Amino acid sequence: MDTGWLITAERSPAAARRHIAALVRRTQILAVSPGAVVEGLQRARDPRPIQVVLAKLWKEPSTYEDAVRAAELLRAAGRASGEPHWTVHEIGVVDGLVAAMAERLSGIVYTGDPRHMDMLRDAGAAITVAPVPF
């Protein structure tokens, strides 16, 4: 999942549990990266609901290889947009790391706001962007 998922989960805790219930039925594991944890807790109006969810989720470390791949994807997304500087700042490092991490896991990114992940996918990230119905 990306930061958008966590932010949406803070606003709609019941919907977040429904999504998790659906994932459990399909034996899918929702993984969270360190960067998404930082952004989610930083941006939350109240971090406590997010902390409750995070305590039970799979924590997937970001690796050096993820960082290199994230940089490639962010640069590619910048080139594709025609406005590289704007795009790199708009999408952000954490989104790039989430996409890189997803590439080496199932490839699915559940998101509360698909715009950035769509741009990374269109720039070559081997990911499936799945907006959640929150």
Add this chain to the structure above:
Amino acid sequence: MATAGRAVKKSVTIEPSVLERLSRQRRANLSATVNESLRLLAALDAQRSLVEEWEAEHGAFTDEELRPFLETVLRAETDAELRQSSERAG
């Protein structure tokens, strides 16, 4: 996910038909295979507990409530599988 602590030895019984369906690499390092499987099951149990704790307090989710989420998850699975097939073929 990082692991910590000393490993413990446990004796387990495995159905031969399950072993046969594993790849050679999986069978060659059965401890690693068992550890990975148990980590995934523990992760699923932890996710399930989030749902169960919520339902204990607020009532069980209905099929109607879960439908759009199941559709999202199934669609994502299908799209990911199609994308990976296409990448393998290309």
